[in-house]
Amino acid sequence: MAASHIARGAMIFRLHGLSIHPGAYAARTVSHLARFSVEKCVQNAVSLADFPKSGKMSFEGRGKCLKGFSPKQCRQISVSALGRTRAISTEAEETLRTRSTSTEEKESFDLIISRNVIDVLEERGLIESTTGDELRLHCSGPNGSPVKVYCGFDPTAESLHLGNLLGIIVLSWFQRCGHIPVALMGGATARVGDPSGKSVERPVLSDEAIERNLLGIRAVLEDILKVDRGSEKKPGKSGLHPPVIMNNYDWWKDFSLLEFLRDVGKYARVGTMMAKESVKRRLNSEEGMSYTEFTYQLLQGYDFLKLFKEDGVSVQIGGSDQWGNITAGTELIRKVLQQDGSHGLTWPLLLKSDGTKFGKSEGGAVWLSASMLSPYKFYQYLFGTTDADVIKLLKVLTFLDKEEIQRIESAMGTPGYVPNTAQRRLAEEVTRFVHGEEGLADAQKATDALAPGASTKLDVQALEAIVQDVPSCSVSRAEVLENPLVDICIKTGLLASKAAARRLIKQGGLYLNNEKVTDESQVLNTVDLIDDRMILLSAGKKNKLQKHLIVEA
């Protein structure tokens, strides 16, 4: 890693910009970089993972990564590695730099250079705007002290969705670079309704709906941001700061109107408020804007002020539609507290192939909660990404390192490339991040069961596991047994006409229980019924755009 990447005082252990995770995970991460033997990676990873809170063990004996340093320097660096304190001194940093002369020590040095989170986000296309260059500096010192960064989510649905996942991912990048993520649930702001990016006013939500939504999104946030998930990672040893989850209703519920007008309204200039994109757009529309919606930016602005003053949160992040609200916060902090030091960052909105934003208002949301969209469907959605979009999505939605994404991209252009390899990787990585190993395994099992010609034996258990995810219908035995498959396809609504069914069979696109149908006059026999009661009909191209139907007879 070039010296220019070395941020003074930010000596957190990093494996080429990736946070260190215990055990095999880190080993795998580093071995991907092909610079270390797997054995050495395991040693390093284990020594990092096992490093006790007391800071008594030096890396010298275990991971061999800090040869030639005094125990005190090792301890300083080691402790900072786990994010407990950032006690690395300038002197130790300098020593590290000058002493890293041999190849092995150079490699070792790479292991302890932290990446600035802003560089990481920039590299991955996750920055649309920031409030200024000072943010980069702010995230790298002094002495690498962790920054508290917050992202807000209004509980306007029972789950977050794929667009919101970017917020979780950016929080997670901050976390992986040694900072403290704060997820703020907008229990109060959801009662007001953010006009940003909205052409019509949001409907008012009942208190019960907001409570239900809060429970739902808290579960999603806790689940995904949980630091020590997965069998490979032992609890409490990841060295990452655990996320803080808050609800702004906790401070707004006792805030009286008079207090608000005195403590917040007094400092807000109407001209500045009117100049915000979210307001300007609505004022020019026929519908206009309610006073309630107009005040939204001050609520979010005050949240930042409160979190800055009382909780030490100095950075707010959000999608690009949040720019006006975020700057409302930095402006308030400057006016009320007469202080600089608050920062904002936005990322570009994730758009669907038709150019509309991934969201919930627009319909067809890709939910993150398994109870609203099964891991299988979530996986399939990502698997269905086009070749044109897949690399960009690998950059913004996964934590795969840059080199690995580059390798995938280069492979895509070669003759030996197996179609959808990049999509499969994307689906695996994102499903694992959102639904954990178990969710991924469920998604893969269902994918296998539904793959035409799959080796997975289709039995009733396999079908029952996917019945939620696949359209199904019931027909009488008489309607299917001894009937031509072509007729059954129409009766069950799988296909629109006999001609379409025949065409599909000719193209090799119709499957009965995952086996290709080749004979246009094939009839359904008792032996075709799985467990004497179910069949799976599939139509479409292999791997993609499959339409399935489970028929119970």
Ligand SMILES: Nc1ncnc2c1ncn2[C@@H]1O[C@H](COP(=O)(O)OP(=O)(O)OP(=O)(O)O)[C@@H](O)[C@H]1O
């Ligand atoms: N498609 C998207 N791409 C990137 N970020 C998004 C996307 N959709 C929402 N976000 C971000 O997620 C955070 C929470 O957003 P919000 O609650 O407004 O989501 P939403 O579901 O899009 O709302 P709605 O669809 O009702 O407008 C914000 O920072 C917002 O910018």
Ligand SMILES: N[C@@H](Cc1ccc(O)cc1)C(=O)O
């Ligand atoms: N306004 C944000 C949610 C939010 C709420 C309160 C905050 O303090 C910050 C962000 C949104 O709708 O996406």
